Amino acid sequence: xxxxxxxxxxxxxxxxxxxxxxxxxxxxxxxxxxxxxxxxxxxxxxxxxxxxxxxxxxxxxxxxxxxxxxxxxxxxxxxxxxxxxxxxxxxxxxxxxxxxxxxxxxxxxxxxxxxxxxxxxxxxxxxxxxxxxxxxxxxxxxxxxxxxxxxxxxxxxxxxxxxxxxxxxxxxxxxxxxxxxxxxxxxxxxxxxxxxxxxxxxxxxxxxxxxxxxxxxxxxxxxxxxxxxxxxxxxxxxxxxxxxxxxxxxxxxxxxxxxxxxxxxxxxxxxxxxxxxxxxxxxxxxxxxxxxxxxxxxxxxxxxxxxxxxxxxxxxxxxxxxxxxxxxxxxxxxxxxxxxxxxxxxxxxxxxxxxxxxxxxxxxxxxxxxxxxxxxxxxxxxxxxxxxxxxx
Amino acid sequence: xxxxxxxxxxxxxxxxxxxxxxxxxxxxxxxxxxxxxxxxxxxxxxxxxxxxxxxxxxxxxxxxxxxxxxxxxxxxxxxxxxxxxxxxxxxxxxxxxxxxxxxxxxxxxxxxxxxxxxxxxxxxxxxxxxxxxxxxxxxxxxxxxxxxxxxxxxxxxxxxxxxxxxxxxxxxxxxxxxxxxxxxxxxxxxxxxxxxxxxxxxxxxxxxxxxxxxxxxxxxxxxxxxxxxxxx
Numbered sequence: 376x377x378x379x380x381x382x383x384x385x386x387x388x389x390x391x392x393x394x395x396x397x398x399x400x401x402x403x404x405x406x407x408x409x410x411x412x413x414x415x416x417x418x419x420x421x422x423x424x425x426x427x428x429x430x431x432x433x434x435x436x437x438x439x440x441x442x443x444x445x446x447x448x449x450x451x452x453x454x455x456x457x458x459x460x461x462x463x464x465x466x467x468x469x470x471x472x473x474x475x476x477x478x479x480x481x482x483x484x485x486x487x488x489x490x491x492x493x494x495x496x497x498x499x500x501x502x503x504x505x506x507x508x509x510x511x512x513x514x515x516x517x518x519x520x521x522x523x524x525x526x527x528x529x530x531x532x533x534x535x536x537x538x539x540x541x542x543x544x545x546x547x548x549x550x551x552x553x554x555x556x557x558x559x560x561x562x563x564x565x566x567x568x569x570x571x572x573x574x575x576x577x578x579x580x581x582x583x584x585x586x587x588x589x590x591x592x593x594x595x596x597x598x599x600x601x602x603x604x605x606x607x608x609x610x611x612x613x614x615x616x617x618x619x620x621x622x623x624x625x626x627x628x629x630x631x632x633x634x635x636x637x638x639x640x641x642x643x644x645x646x647x648x649x650x651x652x653x654x655x656x657x658x659x660x661x662x663x664x665x666x667x668x669x670x671x672x673x674x675x676x677x678x679x680x681x682x683x684x685x686x687x688x689x690x691x692x693x694x695x696x697x698x699x700x701x702x703x704x705x706x707x708x709x710x711x712x713x714x715x716x717x718x719x720x721x722x723x724x725x726x727x728x729x730x731x732x733x734x735x736x737x738x739x740x741x742x743x744x745x746x747x748x749x750x751x752x753x754x755x756x757x758x759x760x761x762x763x764x765x766x767x
Numbered sequence: 768x769x770x771x772x773x774x775x776x777x778x779x780x781x782x783x784x785x786x787x788x789x790x791x792x793x794x795x796x797x798x799x800x801x802x803x804x805x806x807x808x809x810x811x812x813x814x815x816x817x818x819x820x821x822x823x824x825x826x827x828x829x830x831x832x833x834x835x836x837x838x839x840x841x842x843x844x845x846x847x848x849x850x851x852x853x854x855x856x857x858x859x860x861x862x863x864x865x866x867x868x869x870x871x872x873x874x875x876x877x878x879x880x881x882x883x884x885x886x887x888x889x890x891x892x893x894x895x896x897x898x899x900x901x902x903x904x905x906x907x908x909x910x911x912x913x914x915x916x917x918x919x920x921x922x923x924x925x926x927x928x929x930x931x932x933x934x935x936x937x938x939x940x941x942x943x944x945x946x947x948x949x950x951x952x953x954x955x956x957x958x959x960x961x962x963x964x965x966x967x968x969x970x971x972x973x974x975x976x977x978x979x980x981x982x983x984x985x986x987x988x989x990x991x992x993x994x995x996x997x998x999x
Contacts, residue, residue: 377881386868674864677825678925679853679881681846760825761816764860 378684379675384691390664395696397660402700402743403707405653410708410736412646414726415717416639418565420632422724425566427628430464431506432607434591434621441630443477444495447587448619450474455617456591460610462602464594466505471594473502476579478589482572483549485537491549494534495722496525496572498579506592509566515544515559520575524558530570530723533716548572550582570716570723592624638719650739657747661693665751672755673763682756689752694744701740705733772836772932772965773799773822779830780817780988791817793988794831801932804959804966806979814988815969816937822967823935824852836932853881857926857964859936863918865910871897871921872906878929896924900954916947923954927964934958936968940975952978 388395434456439446453474457463464471476498481491497503501517504510518524527542535542547554555574563569580586595602607621665672672685713728758766775797781790792814799805807815820826821833824840833841836855843851857878865874875896879889897903900920902913910918919939926934936955940948956978958964968979976982984992 379877380880382873383866383869390868670862670864671866674858674860674866675877676849677823677852677858678878679849681849761820764825764864 376681376683379680379688381691384688384695387664387668387692388695394660394664398657398664398693398696398747399700399703401653401657401660402697402740402747403704404700405650405657405743406701406704406736406740407707407712408646408649408653409739410704410728410732411712411726412642413732413735414708414712414715414728415642417729417732418717418724418727419635419639419719421565421727422567422569422722423628423632423635424625425509425563426568427623427625428506428508428594429623429625430595431624432593432595432604432621433624433627434593434607434611434619435589437618437620440620440622440627441634443590443627444479446477446589447585448590449617450586450588452588452617452619453591455614456593456607456610459614460593460602460606462596462600462606464596464601469502469505471502471505473500473506473592474576474588474590475499475503475592476576476583476585476587476589478579478583480550480583482535484532484535484546485541492535494531494570494572496550496574496579497568498576499573500576503573503592506594507563507568510561510563510568512559513562515557518558518573518575518578520577522558523553523555523578524574525555526559526561526573527557528569528571528573529560529562530716530725531572533723534570534718553582565725565727567722567724569725570718635719654743654746657697657743658750661747661751662754664692665689665755669755669758669763669766673758673760673766676756676760677764685756686749686752689755690745690748693748694741697740697744697747701737701743704740705736708733708736770800771798772801772803773797774834775818775822775831776834777831778818778821778828778833780814780821780826781829791988792821792828795988795990797983797990799965799967801965802959802963804956804978804980805968806976806982807967807969807985808971808973808976808982809985809991812987813985815985817988818985819935819937819967819969822933823856823858824848825858850881853878853929855932857929857931857934859919859922859926859934859939861938861941863910863915863922863942865918865921865925867910870907870909871902871913871924874910874921875924875928878925882929892928893924896928897921899927900924914947915943916950919943919947919951920954923951923958927958927962932965934964934966936966938969938971940970940972948972948975 434452435443435446436448453472457470457472478496479493480496482494483491518526532539532542542557544557547556604623611619611621675685708728712726714725716723716725775795778792778795780792781788809815821828828841832839872893875893876889879892897906900923902917902920905913905917940951952975955966959966970976983990
């Protein structure tokens with residue numbers, strides 16, 4: 376099959392600049408939307424996945440497997456675990472066992488703000504930095520116990536709806552009428568922890584008037600002597616008095632991810648519905664573009680170009696327009712959407728515009744080019760040549 | 768080699784428009800010799816363009832046979848018919864039908880893209896065709912930059928660039944002023960006389976028809992009169 380030159384398709388794009396702009400804009404918006412939806416889903420999934428470490432085990436109250444925040448366990452659990460289960464990870468005498476309190480508290484931040492917003496506050500000891508290896512203090516210092524100091528996550532401002540500088544080191548936030556000074560900023564890239572507030576365990580217990588912990592996070596050791604999840608499960612079963620249970624941290628966050636699956640489905644369905652509207656708009660534009668060239672298409676067939684050759688040329692034209700829109704959308708996605716903070720009930724996460732999301736968006740752009748061209752091309756080419764040549 | 772290039776026997780074309788059966792061409796017998804210059808005349812709807820389209824291979828008869836150069840073209844598949852057209856037919860349209868986004872040169876080059884030719888061979892042929900029709904100096908111009916007469920000359924160059932046996936022209940002067948029309952007719956006569964091209968031309972203008980060797984009059988799909996032009 377002899378094809379029409381690609382330059383024919385390229386130059387046809389310039390026939391109507393408003394139409395070209397519409398095609399590029401339409402495909403770009405659809406791809407941007409898909410990229411946003413993909414980035415949202417991947418960001419949420421990844422932040423939940425990264426919040427959990429495969430080598431960590433959570434010990435929490437029986438019946439609280441769905442939410443650590445509802446869990447209450449005796450404060451002695453961490454030391455009992457450490458003493459009873461050998462083979463937990465330790466380095467330089469420091470055991471990787473972190474007793475923690477997780478609680479959603481209304482926080483008032485920023486000047487002039489009066490209403491508090493709920494955010495996850497985690498009461499921790501320095502051992503938390505051992506078990507949560509993805510966490511780093513990127514600015515300032517670890518909060519001193521008894522000094523009303525806290526660490527804030529980099530995305531906490533998103534959750535609280537305040538500018539980043541309202542949560543800078545040296546600033547303070549108000550919790551239940553009491554000021555807490557920000558001693559440092561923590562980062563846990565692409566993890567839910569990035570939107571949390573951490574404070575010394577005892578300070579949080581004192582502020583919330585509780586004596587129990589929410590959970591203990593323990594890291595399993597390595598090598599033949601290392602403890603396994605089963606050992607901790609045995610410990611939990613034997614200590615009936617503590618009323619505790621255990622599961623791997625990654626399993627806990629996987630269950631959370633599954634809990635949020637309907638949200639991801641709704642995001643995709645919304646994106647698909649809007650994209651379908653975009654495709655219909657694109658079809659309309661292409662119908663108009665091709666319909667104005669029916670006589671020319673008839674002439675090309677009259678010269679001896681086959682239907683398939685004309686279709687390839689029309690598809691090239693449509694794909695070029697949609698590819699331009701797609702590339703612009705991908706550039707916007709990479710430079711402006713990637714990492715954009717989004718808050719949800721569990722905290723906040725950054726949109727994740729990574730290679731799979733871009734690949735998906737590019738394939739959608741290609742599909743738009745194809746879908747946008749084939750029905751209008753078929754409509755133009757189904758006319759017999761003499762009819763095409765009579766077209767106005 | 769037989770002098771008859773085109774043989775129509777009982778050629779018919781009917782189509783349905785709603786409940787009505789239209790017969791633009793009915794049981795037509797016609798022989799056209801190689802090198803002939805035939806003018807087709809008749810009132811609107813008499814079947815002139817239908818006959819032209821059938822001979823050009825862009826329409827198919829619903830009855831009879833149509834043999835061109837020994838090939839029964841109504842039996843060819845769509846693909847084979849497209850290949851046959853690209854080799855044997857040069858089509859000149861009333862409204863030129865040049866591609867507006869291509870230059871005169873590129874418009875003329877289009878039919879050559881269907882043939883196995885090197886870029887250099889294509890260049891030589893396009894240059895020759897444009898020179899022959901007298902618009903070599905307009906080769907880099909776009910159709911919008913050309914006058915109607917120049918556009919039609921470029922269209923004629925496109926029709927002859929593949930060196931087809933038959934040139935079909937559907938009212939080639941219908942959209943031109945008198946001077947441009949005369950120049951186009953002069954060009955067609957040259958193509959017929961100097962290059963022995965077989966030309967079939969639909970026209971409403973007796974003055975144009977007078978340039979042909981033979982004029983056929985059609986009415987209601989039938990041949991009603993056939994004769995040699997007075998000039999020849």
